[in-house]
Amino acid sequence: MDDKIIFLGYSGHAYSVIDAAIENNTQILGYCDLNENTNNPFGIKYLGCEKELVAEQKELFFPSVGDNLIREKIIAFIESKLWNQTTIIHPSSIISSRAIIDKSVFISSGVIINAIAQIKKGSIINTGAIIEHECEIGAYCHIAPGATIAGGVKIGSRSFIGANATIIPGITIGSNVTIGAGTIVIKDIPDGVTCVGNPARIIKQ
Numbered sequence: 001m002d003d004k005i006i007f008l009g010y011s012g013h014a015y016s017v018i019d020a021a022i023e024n025n026t027q028i029l030g031y032c033d034l035n036e037n038t039n040n041p042f043g044i045k046y047l048g049c050e051k052e053l054v055a056e057q058k059e060l061f062f063p064s065v066g067d068n069l070i071r072e073k074i075i076a077f078i079e080s081k082l083w084n085q086t087t088i089i090h091p092s093s094i095i096s097s098r099a100i101i102d103k104s105v106f107i108s109s110g111v112i113i114n115a116i117a118q119i120k121k122g123s124i125i126n127t128g129a130i131i132e133h134e135c136e137i138g139a140y141c142h143i144a145p146g147a148t149i150a151g152g153v154k155i156g157s158r159s160f161i162g163a164n165a166t167i168i169p170g171i172t173i174g175s176n177v178t179i180g181a182g183t184i185v186i187k188d189i190p191d192g193v194t195c196v197g198n199p200a201r202i203i204k205q
Helices: 013-023 068-080
Strands: 004-008 027-032 060-063 194-196 201-204
Touching: 004 013, 004 068, 013 027, 060 068
Parallel strands: 004 027, 004 060
Antiparallel strands: 194 201
């Protein structure tokens, strides 16, 4: 590929994102962060703090940070600079040609996204997650490894769905919601709550 990417953030979650970019034969120009990471498993060049970076308007930028709120701020910064955004999809994922994937989305290895699903700006669909037909995943969400989102589910912005959680068909989950690992969601969930258990119960508002 001719794409040349600069990553904003380089630790933890970024390693999965960068690995997917390498699998796609994408050229990595370097990374920006507040400080240089002493652990550099990919041998990527440190370009300094993103606020000091002078881009040539040819590069693509990707927010490689797992935290939803921080990732939203990074994307807002990218947009304020009019820098080019991209989406990174691991080649092992299976995505319907009729799914709609927005910008700055990361889709990890082994993911399945079926027909007419929508993944909005800045969201993460992590390893082995399943997004069924006609789902809508709001902006800046994080769907953790192994989560199953059944058909017709709607999830609001900045929500986190924990590892191996299951959401049954037709459920609506609000914005800024946390669904704990392994939770089974069988009824609608309002904004701004944390849920755990089988079936899901609200433990924090």
